[in-house]
Amino acid sequence: xxxxxxxxxxxxxxxxxxxxxxxxxxxxxxxxxxxxxxxxxxxxxxxxxxxxxxxxxxxxxxxxxxxxxxxxxxxxxxxxxxxxxxxxxxxxxxxxxxxxxxxxxxxxxxxxxxxxxxxxxxxxxxxxxxxxxxxxxxxxxxxxxxxxxxxxxxxxxxxxxxxxxxxxxxxxxxxxxxxxxxxxxxxxxxxxxxxxxxxxxxxxxxxxxxxxxxxxxxxxxxxxxxxxxxxxxxxxxxxxxxxxxxxxxxxxxxxxxxxxxxxxxxxxxxxxxxxxxxxxxxxxxxxxxxxxxxxxxxxxxxxxxxxxx
Numbered sequence: 001x002x003x004x005x006x007x008x009x010x011x012x013x014x015x016x017x018x019x020x021x022x023x024x025x026x027x028x029x030x031x032x033x034x035x036x037x038x039x040x041x042x043x044x045x046x047x048x049x050x051x052x053x054x055x056x057x058x059x060x061x062x063x064x065x066x067x068x069x070x071x072x073x074x075x076x077x078x079x080x081x082x083x084x085x086x087x088x089x090x091x092x093x094x095x096x097x098x099x100x101x102x103x104x105x106x107x108x109x110x111x112x113x114x115x116x117x118x119x120x121x122x123x124x125x126x127x128x129x130x131x132x133x134x135x136x137x138x139x140x141x142x143x144x145x146x147x148x149x150x151x152x153x154x155x156x157x158x159x160x161x162x163x164x165x166x167x168x169x170x171x172x173x174x175x176x177x178x179x180x181x182x183x184x185x186x187x188x189x190x191x192x193x194x195x196x197x198x199x200x201x202x203x204x205x206x207x208x209x210x211x212x213x214x215x216x217x218x219x220x221x222x223x224x225x226x227x228x229x230x231x232x233x234x235x236x237x238x239x240x241x242x243x244x245x246x247x248x249x250x251x252x253x254x255x256x257x258x259x260x261x262x263x264x265x266x267x268x269x270x271x272x273x274x275x276x277x278x279x280x281x282x283x284x285x286x287x288x289x290x291x292x293x294x295x296x297x298x299x300x301x302x303x304x305x306x307x308x309x
Contacts, residue, residue, distance in 0.1 A: 012075070013075075013076055016072045016073070017076055020073040020076070023065050023066070023069035024065070024066060024069035027061075027063070027069065028062075030061050030062040031059075033058070034055065034058035034062070037050065038050060038051070038055075044126045044127070048126040048127055051119060051122060051123060051126065055119065056115070056119075060107075060108075063111070064104060066103065066107075067101070067107065068100065070103050071096050071099065072096075074095065074099050074100065075093065075096045077092060127183070128142065130142070133177055133179075136172060136174065138175070140170040140172050140177075141170065141172075142169070143171060147169075148167065148168075148169035151169045155227050156180075158197060158227035159197050159227075161226060164201075165182060165183070166182075166183045167181065167182055167183070168180070192225040193230075194228050194230045195225060195228040197227050200230070201224065201226060203224045204222045205221055205222070206219070206222065207219050208220055218235060219235070219237075220235055220236075221234045221235075269288055269290070271291060271294070271295070
């Protein structure tokens with residue numbers, strides 16, 4: 001084996017020994033920073049927003065850094081064998097890559113399937129843990145969907161009616177002080193550029209030109225604000241391979257609730273929607289009427305719609 005190759009292999013091993021602890025340190029730093037950031041967030045609503053919007057990114061970055069560290073450290077195994085056969089360098093490189101990718105893939109699967117359940121439990125604690133009135137120190141009460149309407153203006157109620165935003169109203173029973181928190185709703189709606197509320201929803205779609213095997217089609221989407229009645233249109237190109245939605249609810253499920261019943265009462269309704277694309281959408285409601293109204297509004301094909309200005 002030539003001296004130049006030996007020098008290269010020596011430098012490579014040295015680099016792997018240096019990069020492995022650096023990558024591991026980066027992963028530990030990201031995870032520690034995330035923990036410190038979460039611990040330093042005092043308000044429960046701020047913790048909820050942090051966990052729901054940013055926690056996944058921190059955890060994924062930390063695991064990717066550890067996966068890189070695993071790859072680097074595996075590239076230092078049996079370094080003495082390199083001086084006898086250069087082929088061992090490529091074999092070890094391939095094995096190290098497989099192990100590093102395997103760790104990253106397992107971490108990704110955990111974040112995709114196990115993490116959401118744990119995250120949902122923590123978010124529920126952050127959202128429904130009783131608030132404390134900063135003025136009096138009294139424990140505040142969370143109002144029901146029916147009770148909170150008296151404390152929401154018409155725009156807020158319109159947002160809740162289309163399930164784009166969900167408001168929680170906490171009240172200090174002794175003083176009457178209220179605290180309103182805004183959460184992302186179960187269905188997606190855009191912010192209206194006239195009234196500023198998230199009440200702009202897709203009303204209908206009109207195909208002006210059908211797509212063919214040789215030419216793209218054209219679709220006009222008609223949006224309407226349920227609060228200020230603003231109408232907006234958007235033109236969308238239809239792909240030649242455009243297919244229909246995998247899943248769509250065509251009929252609302254009927255619920256019956258007898259308020260005079262002395263038996264067990266419904267305290268929560270959970271709806272799990274499974275699509276043919278292996279997606280699962282989970283929703284929770286405080287009463288049967290809210291669940292029935294939601295199913296009437298729900299259309300999976302419009303869940304992620306976006307409107308360009």
